[in-house]
Structures are given as structure tokens and as C-alpha cells.
Amino acid sequence: MNNTGTTTAALVLEDGRVFRGDAYGARGASLGEVVFSTGMTGYQETLTDPSYHRQIVVQTAPQIGNTGWNDDDDESSRIWVAGYVVRDPARTPSNWRSTRGLDDELVRQGIVGISGIDTRMLTRHLRERGAMRAGVFSGDQLDSPEAMLERVRTAPAMKGADLAGDVTTAHPYVVDAIGERRFRVAALDLGIKSNTPRMMAARGIEVHVLPLTSTFAEIAAVAPDGVFLSNGPGDPATQAHAVDLTRSVLERRIPLFGICFGNQILGRALGRDTYKMRYGHRGINIPVIDVATGRVAITSQNHGFALEGEPGEEFGSDFGRVQLSHYCPNDGTVEGVRALDVPAFSVQYHPEAAAGPHDAAPLFDEFCNLMSGAAGGQTMDEDR
Incomplete structure (x- = not known):
């Protein structure tokens, strides 16, 4: 816990860079290739797109979750992303089609995420260094930087992945x-x-x-x-x-x-x-x-x-x-x-x-x- 009462989380990149923030969605650990998506809308379609299997998705749009989650816009039967990274998650969704909040759906489907980090800085880092392996850690999976980095570097790479x-x-x-x-x-x-x-x-x-x-x-x-x-x-x-x-x-x-x-x-x-x-x-x-x-x-x-x-x-x-x-x-x-x-x-x-x-x-x-x-x-x- 931090001094605001929220659970802390960490995004650890393969090159050793660590971003600290707040736990978002399910607590735990998730490994995958970290990539960024520039879409201003359509986060539900992004999350349920099977093409994002085994990828940790960074949303470059600063506010995510404003329209909540509905039962009509899924692109498949489940969320496929390995992890989710956002800057400013909506506290209260507002849309006539919404049936629940994005955070609630991430928890329900066991998707580990992190919020409150500078996604602009992270995106610039990925543009310069390239997409790479990463891990999102929170709750009892939050460990020393060295231990988390070891888990990231032993995860399978996307090149050569048959998914x-x-x-x-x-x-x-x-x-x-x-x-x-x-x-x-x-x-x-x-x-x-x-x-x-x-x-x-x-x-x-x-x-x-x-x-x-x-x-x-x-x-x-x-x-x-x-x-x-x-x-x-x-x-x-x-x-x-x-x-x-x-x-x-x-x-x-x-x-x-x-x-x-x-x-x-x-x-x-x-x-x-x-x-x-x-x-x-x-x-x-x-x-x-x-x-x-x-x-x-x-x-x-x-x-x-x-x-x-x-x-x-x-x-x-x-x-x-x-x-x-x-x-x-x-x-x-x-x-x-x-x-x-x-x-x-x-x-x-x-x-x-x-x-x-x-x-x-x-x-x-x-x-x-x-x-x-x-x-x-x-x-x-x-x-x-």
C-alpha cells in the first residue's frame, strides 16, 4: 500500500527500466511483450482482440474507461491481452450502454494491470528501444526489482512464438x-x-x-x-x-x-x-x-x-x-x-x-x- 491507500504495482521492462504506479484490475503477475496502442477510443475492442494474445498493452490516450464495459462490443469471447497499462482510469463510467466498469471486468477476467504511470514517457521509451518483454506485478507478486527482472528475462519472446x-x-x-x-x-x-x-x-x-x-x-x-x-x-x-x-x-x-x-x-x-x-x-x-x-x-x-x-x-x-x-x-x-x-x-x-x-x-x-x-x-x- 502507498500513502494514498491504493495498492502499488510495477511495470518491469526487459532492459531493466521500472515504472511504478497503482494496481489496476486483478492483482498478481503477468508477463508478455509490452506494446503501445494509439487508439483514442475502442479499448474494449482492443482488449478482446485475439491478436493481442500474450501482449501487455499500453494505452497512449490518457483517460481510459470513461464509457465502462458493455456486453455487445467484444471482438471475441474473452480478454486476450496479457496485461494492461493506463495513465488515468475513469473513477465512474458514464455511458447508456455500460453495464459495469472496466476495472471490474479486468478483475473478473483476471487481467493484471497498472495505472498512474507516465504512459507518454513509456511510449517514447518503446519507440526508441523497441517492443520488448515485460511484466506487470502487484499484490503478493510485487518483489525486488532484480527478482521481477529475472522473471521477465526468462519469459518467451514474441519472435518465433506460435500463438x-x-x-x-x-x-x-x-x-x-x-x-x-x-x-x-x-x-x-x-x-x-x-x-x-x-x-x-x-x-x-x-x-x-x-x-x-x-x-x-x-x-x-x-x-x-x-x-x-x-x-x-x-x-x-x-x-x-x-x-x-x-x-x-x-x-x-x-x-x-x-x-x-x-x-x-x-x-x-x-x-x-x-x-x-x-x-x-x-x-x-x-x-x-x-x-x-x-x-x-x-x-x-x-x-x-x-x-x-x-x-x-x-x-x-x-x-x-x-x-x-x-x-x-x-x-x-x-x-x-x-x-x-x-x-x-x-x-x-x-x-x-x-x-x-x-x-x-x-x-x-x-x-x-x-x-x-x-x-x-x-x-x-x-x-x-
């Missing part, structure tokens, strides 16, 4: 099309967010969400008009199975659309490597430029790995010509891939973004157009 299998669905399920069904899509769940099938359903797509362990025969059994590769956590270099499935889809010229982790999987299937970024892109205000049109979209992103290459670069693959179709003007990171000889494309950002922005939502319409145009090409008819 998509932790978050994928255990069993297939279907999200029905709204209104008349126009298409049927097989969505490979690498950590899919709830709003993605909803966005497709609104366009008349019946979405069959399949586990990561699915075989190509199981995908074919759905008789899909298209295949979707979702977002997800971890190092894409560990996803040999997903890459092999993607190559099988490309061989049969089935329309394919991927986002975020799915963009990296498609890129690897087309022959490109991926690399660990210094601190990644996480937020809802990240610009992306389409090299074909020069058009700028403000996007929602959450990724710490990216595809190698230069914006607009074209290269050959086992499936014909490919273009690196989008990039982030902030740092030149590749943000999209388009196959020019087979019906496949992907983006590094989130067109289903909740709580926004919605500049990229028309990409779902582009996927529909791709499926509409595939009628004259080779499809999975032989597998139906």
Missing part, C-alpha cells in the same frame, strides 16, 4: 448471411474478430469459420466461393500449415482475401519473408497509400511483423506476378499484396475496424466482386 493455435476456434461454426445469400466463404480462424463475419454477412455472405487445423479437404467440403484469412497473433514464420493451405487455394484459383496476419500468410505463400518490426503499428489512425491509385486511407492496425519488400514492387511467384500494393507513408512498411494472375489480395490493416475508422470497409465489396468474377475461371466445382 494462432491458442486463439483459433475449437469447432467450425457458421455466421448466416443477412438477407439472400450471395456467396459462401470459408474463413480460416487465425484469431478472427467478431465484427469480420458480421461485415461479410451484411453483404450476403454466409461465413463458415474453420479452425486453424483444418485440412484443405475440410475447406473444400464447405464448397466456398471464396476463402478468407483472418488476423491473429504471433510470428507468421511459425504458420507453415496456414501457408500450405493458402498455396492449395491459390493453385485452384479460388478467390482469396486476407487481413493483418492473413496478409503475412498470403505474402509468405507467394514467396516473401516476414520480419519483426521495431515497435509495430497499433491504433486506429494509421495512414495507408494504395500504390495503384495514390488514395490514402486512415486505418485500424495491430501488427508487430511485416512483409519484406518495397512499396509498389512487382515480383514473380509460383502463381504468377505479384505486386506489393499498399504501404504506410510513416515508415514505408508494406501494407498489402495483390496477385496479378490469380484472384487473391490482402491488406495488413483491419477493414472491419470497430470502433473505426471505416475507410477500408469497401475491401469487403472488392472481395465480393472478386468472387463474382471467378465464375468463368477454375473453381472448386470438382470438389463440390
Whole structure:
């Protein structure tokens, strides 16, 4: 306890830096990669995004929790972040949709957090030093700096982490099309967010969400008009199975659309490597430029790995010509891939973004157009 009567807590970074603050959420200890998110809104969607599995999230917005927690905005069935770091948590939430406070939900789900620290200083430190392993400690887990640092440095790193299998669905399920069904899509769940099938359903797509362990025969059994590769956590270099499935889809010229982790999987299937970024892109205000049109979209992103290459670069693959179709003007990171000889494309950002922005939502319409145009090409008819 400190002199204000609150429980003290510590955020310990792999490089030895220690930030002291107040316990927020559950008491205990939690280890993970510490990253920062620049989103001003949407903290509930951030916390429940499976792509944040095993990450300690720092919110750069100073006030968090003002709108409480509701039962409608979750992007999955649980909170996935390993820990939570905020500056000024709301004392009393105020929103007509709120059913409880953020702190209450963090306690209920056992998420260890810390508040009252200078998140601006912490973010500047991470930008300079890069994302790294860290730990949040409070209650009876609060120990000497040396002991806590030892626990942090023995935790697994994000590079080489195979995490998509932790978050994928255990069993297939279907999200029905709204209104008349126009298409049927097989969505490979690498950590899919709830709003993605909803966005497709609104366009008349019946979405069959399949586990990561699915075989190509199981995908074919759905008789899909298209295949979707979702977002997800971890190092894409560990996803040999997903890459092999993607190559099988490309061989049969089935329309394919991927986002975020799915963009990296498609890129690897087309022959490109991926690399660990210094601190990644996480937020809802990240610009992306389409090299074909020069058009700028403000996007929602959450990724710490990216595809190698230069914006607009074209290269050959086992499936014909490919273009690196989008990039982030902030740092030149590749943000999209388009196959020019087979019906496949992907983006590094989130067109289903909740709580926004919605500049990229028309990409779902582009996927529909791709499926509409595939009628004259080779499809999975032989597998139906």
C-alpha cells in the first residue's frame, strides 16, 4: 500500500527500466511483450482482440474507461491481452450502454494491470528501444526489482512464438448471411474478430469459420466461393500449415482475401519473408497509400511483423506476378499484396475496424466482386 491507500504495482521492462504506479484490475503477475496502442477510443475492442494474445498493452490516450464495459462490443469471447497499462482510469463510467466498469471486468477476467504511470514517457521509451518483454506485478507478486527482472528475462519472446493455435476456434461454426445469400466463404480462424463475419454477412455472405487445423479437404467440403484469412497473433514464420493451405487455394484459383496476419500468410505463400518490426503499428489512425491509385486511407492496425519488400514492387511467384500494393507513408512498411494472375489480395490493416475508422470497409465489396468474377475461371466445382 502507498500513502494514498491504493495498492502499488510495477511495470518491469526487459532492459531493466521500472515504472511504478497503482494496481489496476486483478492483482498478481503477468508477463508478455509490452506494446503501445494509439487508439483514442475502442479499448474494449482492443482488449478482446485475439491478436493481442500474450501482449501487455499500453494505452497512449490518457483517460481510459470513461464509457465502462458493455456486453455487445467484444471482438471475441474473452480478454486476450496479457496485461494492461493506463495513465488515468475513469473513477465512474458514464455511458447508456455500460453495464459495469472496466476495472471490474479486468478483475473478473483476471487481467493484471497498472495505472498512474507516465504512459507518454513509456511510449517514447518503446519507440526508441523497441517492443520488448515485460511484466506487470502487484499484490503478493510485487518483489525486488532484480527478482521481477529475472522473471521477465526468462519469459518467451514474441519472435518465433506460435500463438494462432491458442486463439483459433475449437469447432467450425457458421455466421448466416443477412438477407439472400450471395456467396459462401470459408474463413480460416487465425484469431478472427467478431465484427469480420458480421461485415461479410451484411453483404450476403454466409461465413463458415474453420479452425486453424483444418485440412484443405475440410475447406473444400464447405464448397466456398471464396476463402478468407483472418488476423491473429504471433510470428507468421511459425504458420507453415496456414501457408500450405493458402498455396492449395491459390493453385485452384479460388478467390482469396486476407487481413493483418492473413496478409503475412498470403505474402509468405507467394514467396516473401516476414520480419519483426521495431515497435509495430497499433491504433486506429494509421495512414495507408494504395500504390495503384495514390488514395490514402486512415486505418485500424495491430501488427508487430511485416512483409519484406518495397512499396509498389512487382515480383514473380509460383502463381504468377505479384505486386506489393499498399504501404504506410510513416515508415514505408508494406501494407498489402495483390496477385496479378490469380484472384487473391490482402491488406495488413483491419477493414472491419470497430470502433473505426471505416475507410477500408469497401475491401469487403472488392472481395465480393472478386468472387463474382471467378465464375468463368477454375473453381472448386470438382470438389463440390
